[in-house]
Amino acid sequence: MLESGKHDGTPTTASGQLKERLIEALRAAVPACQLLTSDESLAPYETDALPVYRQLPLVVALPVDASQVQGVLRVCRRLGVPVVPRGGGTSLSGGATPMPNSLVLSLARLNQIINIDPLARTATVQPGVRNIRISEAAAPFDLCYAPDPSSQIACTIGGNVAENAGGLHCLKYGLTVHNIQRVRALSMDGEMLEFGSLAPDMPGLDLLALLIGSEGMFAVVTEITVRLIPKPAMARLVLASFDDVETAGDAVAAIIGEGIIPAGLEMMDKAAIAAVESFVHAGYDLEAAAILLCEADGNREEVAEEVARICTVLQQHDVRDVRVSANEAERLKWWSGRKNALPAAGRLAPDYFCMDGSIPRRAIGKLLKRIQGMEDVYGLQCLNVFHAGDGNLHPLILFDGNDPEQFHRAEDFGADILERCVELGGTITGEHGVGIEKLDSMCVQFTPAERDTFLAIKRAFDPAGLLNADKGIPTHARCAEYGHMHVSGGRLPFPGIERF
Numbered sequence: 001m002l003e004s005g006k007h008d009g010t011p012t013t014a015s016g017q018l019k020e021r022l023i024e025a026l027r028a029a030v031p032a033c034q035l036l037t038s039d040e041s042l043a044p045y046e047t048d049a050l051p052v053y054r055q056l057p058l059v060v061a062l063p064v065d066a067s068q069v070q071g072v073l074r075v076c077r078r079l080g081v082p083v084v085p086r087g088g089g090t091s092l093s094g095g096a097t098p099m100p101n102s103l104v105l106s107l108a109r110l111n112q113i114i115n116i117d118p119l120a121r122t123a124t125v126q127p128g129v130r131n132i133r134i135s136e137a138a139a140p141f142d143l144c145y146a147p148d149p150s151s152q153i154a155c156t157i158g159g160n161v162a163e164n165a166g167g168l169h170c171l172k173y174g175l176t177v178h179n180i181q182r183v184r185a186l187s188m189d190g191e192m193l194e195f196g197s198l199a200p201d202m203p204g205l206d207l208l209a210l211l212i213g214s215e216g217m218f219a220v221v222t223e224i225t226v227r228l229i230p231k232p233a234m235a236r237l238v239l240a241s242f243d244d245v246e247t248a249g250d251a252v253a254a255i256i257g258e259g260i261i262p263a264g265l266e267m268m269d270k271a272a273i274a275a276v277e278s279f280v281h282a283g284y285d286l287e288a289a290a291i292l293l294c295e296a297d298g299n300r301e302e303v304a305e306e307v308a309r310i311c312t313v314l315q316q317h318d319v320r321d322v323r324v325s326a327n328e329a330e331r332l333k334w335w336s337g338r339k340n341a342l343p344a345a346g347r348l349a350p351d352y353f354c355m356d357g358s359i360p361r362r363a364i365g366k367l368l369k370r371i372q373g374m375e376d377v378y379g380l381q382c383l384n385v386f387h388a389g390d391g392n393l394h395p396l397i398l399f400d401g402n403d404p405e406q407f408h409r410a411e412d413f414g415a416d417i418l419e420r421c422v423e424l425g426g427t428i429t430g431e432h433g434v435g436i437e438k439l440d441s442m443c444v445q446f447t448p449a450e451r452d453t454f455l456a457i458k459r460a461f462d463p464a465g466l467l468n469a470d471k472g473i474p475t476h477a478r479c480a481e482y483g484h485m486h487v488s489g490g491r492l493p494f495p496g497i498e499r500f
């Protein structure tokens with residue numbers, strides 16, 4: 001396993017002294033029982049859902065309200081200690097992994113639902129509330145919170161805001177950014193900021209959209225007002241199988257091209273089907289090269305009409321087999337396969353990378369074929385699950401992180417997939433963020449001038465560069481080392497930077 005920095009958890013004299021000063025100063029901000037300081041108690045926080053990167057923090061702080069969060073931030077600002085905000089720790093890009101000599105600021109104890117307003121159709125909650133709890137609390141009003149990441153039983157709404165999380169139903173109902181009305185957050189200096197408003201519109205620049213997806217690098221979110229939608233009266237799921245991945249990809253493009261916006265449109269390839277079938281027995285076609293899961297929701301008539309239209313498009317695209325869920329139990333059983341794809345991959349190898357890129361929908365089949373070829377090049381197996389309607393792919397690369405050579409091959413395989421995404425007109429991240437994992441891929445996607453702009457925005461929020469420092473935006477030196485500086489007019493930018 002790799003350290004994300006040079007610090008190995010054993011305090012050097014300098015970091016040991018810093019830790020002592022930090023603990024001493026933090027006692028004025030939070031009670032001692034809300035500080036974790038021993039190596040044993042820090043260990044659960046050394047990584048997130050990307051466990052190939054690990055780093056013990058100096059301290060974990062567990063504040064219970066915004067004023068304690070403010071106190072912790074002010075201490076860290078004064079002592080120059082980097083802060084890593086953390087919700088449920090389910091980040092797949094290393095976003096919540098500590099940096100060397102940092103403090104982990106856990107928001108997990110700010111977990112109150114402050115109010116549900118059924119007339120305004122909003123819920124105001126603290127950042128540590130788990131995603132699924134919002135819909136559970138809104139259910140008595142026949143309302144729900146639409147963005148539903150597969151990790152929704154564990155991830156927090158604060159983490160969802162930081163990552164602009166997506167989910168199975170985001171094709172129709174939008175990502176986190178489309179479902180948030182107002183956010184309160186603390187700057188690294190401890191200043192309370194407000195983004196958005198309770199009114200449908202707000203004055204000034206849309207800084208709310210800028211904050212959402214900023215990966216804990218701009219401010220620490222302490223309160224969120226989310227939009228709620230009426231719970232659909234019913235839903236039915238169409239399960240279709242195909243003999244060829246490209247045909248399945250074409251069917252996805254055709255469904256959207258027909259003007260249908262399904263509530264969910266997911267795709268899995270043969271290897272992913274086999275992995276989930278042996279795990280949750282969802283009832284998928286094991287002979288198929290790919291399956292599509294396509295959901296229609298609404299009232300009875302709307303659902304019946306949409307299902308019929310979806311089936312017509314599928315028949316026109318050489319579908320091998322098509323079934324429509326007969327009841328709610330069957331619908332949930334079919335979804336259980338897709339929702340358990342990551343744990344199913346976890347049973348097949350000691351480690352897996354869940355990659356996250358986006359491509360135009362029409363390129364899905366083409367990219368899947370390329371990935372199949374890469375499996376031979378890198379000598380590693382890859383399962384593929386897609387939020388196909390969004391063109392968001394999640395190749396799951398299996399490897400053994402105990403073997404450094406295999407780990408590096410897996411990293412190269414992942415980076416190669418993301419470069420192909422850029423080549424096809426897509427992006428290096430769909431919904432999991434950049435974190436530590438995709439820093440090098442940022443060098444491929446963005447020019448030095450664009451990265452400079454990102455850094456300037458970061459500095460406007462966090463001039464000292466202490467909030468989730470060294471994540472999300474690579475330095476020019478890092479990109480030079482990676483060897484992917486953009487060449488314009490035959491001239492490399494920043495010629496003064498040493499090349500490796």
Ligand SMILES: Cc1cc2nc3c(=O)[nH]c(=O)nc-3n(C[C@H](O)[C@H](O)[C@H](O)COP(=O)(O)OP(=O)(O)OC[C@H]3O[C@@H](n4cnc5c(N)ncnc54)[C@H](O)[C@@H]3O)c2cc1C
Nearest residue numbers: 087088089090091095149150156158159162165166216221
């Ligand atoms: C099995 C599995 C399935 C997943 N499925 C999906 C999916 O379908 N869609 C999807 O989008 N993601 C998915 N994810 C990724 C992950 O769940 C999301 O990125 C989620 O939004 C992270 O939330 P969290 O509370 O766990 O945040 P953490 O992992 O704790 O942190 C994530 C980032 O948010 C920052 N952060 C956390 N809280 C705050 C705060 N209060 N203020 C400021 N910054 C903060 C952290 O610093 C970090 O950069 C999945 C992960 C797993 C393990």
